[in-house]
Amino acid sequence: MPQNATSSASKSQTGYNLDEQVGFILRRVSQRHLAIFAEHIPDLTSTQFAVLAKLCEVGPLSQNELGRRTAMDAATIKGVIDRLRLRGLVTSRPDPGDLRRITVLATEDGRAMFDQFSQAALAITEETMAPLDDQERVAFLTLLQKLV
Amino acid sequence: MPQNATSSASKSQTGYNLDEQVGFILRRVSQRHLAIFAEHIPDLTSTQFAVLAKLCEVGPLSQNELGRRTAMDAATIKGVIDRLRLRGLVTSRPDPGDLRRITVLATEDGRAMFDQFSQAALAITEETMAPLDDQERVAFLTLLQKLV
DNA sequence: TCAAATTCATTCGTACACAAATAAAGTTTG
DNA sequence: CAAACTTTATTTGTGTACGAATGAATTTGA
Numbered sequence: 001m002p003q004n005a006t007s008s009a010s011k012s013q014t015g016y017n018l019d020e021q022v023g024f025i026l027r028r029v030s031q032r033h034l035a036i037f038a039e040h041i042p043d044l045t046s047t048q049f050a051v052l053a054k055l056c057e058v059g060p061l062s063q064n065e066l067g068r069r070t071a072m073d074a075a076t077i078k079g080v081i082d083r084l085r086l087r088g089l090v091t092s093r094p095d096p097g098d099l100r101r102i103t104v105l106a107t108e109d110g111r112a113m114f115d116q117f118s119q120a121a122l123a124i125t126e127e128t129m130a131p132l133d134d135q136e137r138v139a140f141l142t143l144l145q146k147l148v
Numbered sequence: 149m150p151q152n153a154t155s156s157a158s159k160s161q162t163g164y165n166l167d168e169q170v171g172f173i174l175r176r177v178s179q180r181h182l183a184i185f186a187e188h189i190p191d192l193t194s195t196q197f198a199v200l201a202k203l204c205e206v207g208p209l210s211q212n213e214l215g216r217r218t219a220m221d222a223a224t225i226k227g228v229i230d231r232l233r234l235r236g237l238v239t240s241r242p243d244p245g246d247l248r249r250i251t252v253l254a255t256e257d258g259r260a261m262f263d264q265f266s267q268a269a270l271a272i273t274e275e276t277m278a279p280l281d282d283q284e285r286v287a288f289l290t291l292l293q294k295l296v
Numbered sequence: 297t298c299a300a301a302t303t304c305a306t307t308c309g310t311a312c313a314c315a316a317a318t319a320a321a322g323t324t325t326g
Numbered sequence: 327c328a329a330a331c332t333t334t335a336t337t338t339g340t341g342t343a344c345g346a347a348t349g350a351a352t353t354t355g356a
Binding site for chain 3: 179186210211212246248249
């Protein structure tokens with residue numbers, strides 16, 4: 001009997017096979033998604049677009065709050081905002097009610113950029129999900145949501 | 149009628165809602181997975197462990213080939229191997245048959261490290277998938293695989 | 297057979313991602 | 327009210343991730 005009863009993939013004695021682990025597959029799916037993203041929206045990274053989209057969706061937010069809503073920690077959101085500000089897509093002003101806070105908002109240019117690319121962003125989602133039919137997409141999103 | 153017919157989440161005029169996009173959910177699931185990883189295996193990053201696992205699984209490989217098998221580009225795999233080598237977990241030697249190539253292999257310590265943590269790595273996969281029952285896990289992995 | 301194309305490893309630059317430490321501002325509570 | 331705690335933003339350091347450029351080695355194909 002051959003060394004492996006379950007599949008063609010090799011396995012160590014301990015039963016660990018990299019190619020079967022969720023984390024590894026998850027990373028590769030993310031890579032594919034980010035490649036699709038860069039094809040459709042080469043001007044912005046996916047994280048930059050996420051921040052811009054969130055600002056356009058809900059309006060001005062403090063930097064930390066914005067980070068929370070886009071799933072970025074304080075250090076990360078700062079860098080993203082710095083780069084967006086450098087390009088004139090967002091501005092910030094002090095919060096009059098709380099001297100610790102910085103309120104971040106999209107500029108005219110930022111809004112224009114979001115409007116310009118929001119359709120492309122939907123196309124990115126579509127292309128990422130392209131290998132699945134409609135039923136599978138619903139099922140996949142439902143399951144994926146449970147893993148957050 | 150309120151502005152939104154489909155759900156409680158807000159939507160822009162263009163129909164783009166960040167929280168519904170696969171890419172965004174994918175990123176958050178990856179974040180959760182990496183947090184679980186770091187809890188179980190604080191000594192190595194998931195990418196470092198992936199490289200070590202692949203080397204223990206298939207034996208010595210050229211640096212580029214190793215990168216291909218672990219889904220890392222040439223620049224990324226070099227950094228990962230440099231850090232693993234610095235810690236004595238892998239070594240490398242020139243390929244006699246091809247002067248461009250560097251053959252990378254796990255050291256004794258590297259193998260020991262993999263053996264020590266391979267069970268933990270399986271527990272990481274288990275914990276990542278914990279919100280799903282057995283049927284859902286199979287379904288999820290099948291669908292996720294299609295998106296690579 | 298020799299020029300063109302490809303592969304391999306390296307380097308540089310940019311951009312997340314997060315831990316840990318810090319300081320200032322705000323909140324809670326004894 | 328003051329001490330203790332929390333929140334906010336910043337900084338530093340480490341580690342992916344990838345595009346682009348480079349040079350050396352190998353393969354190819356006319």
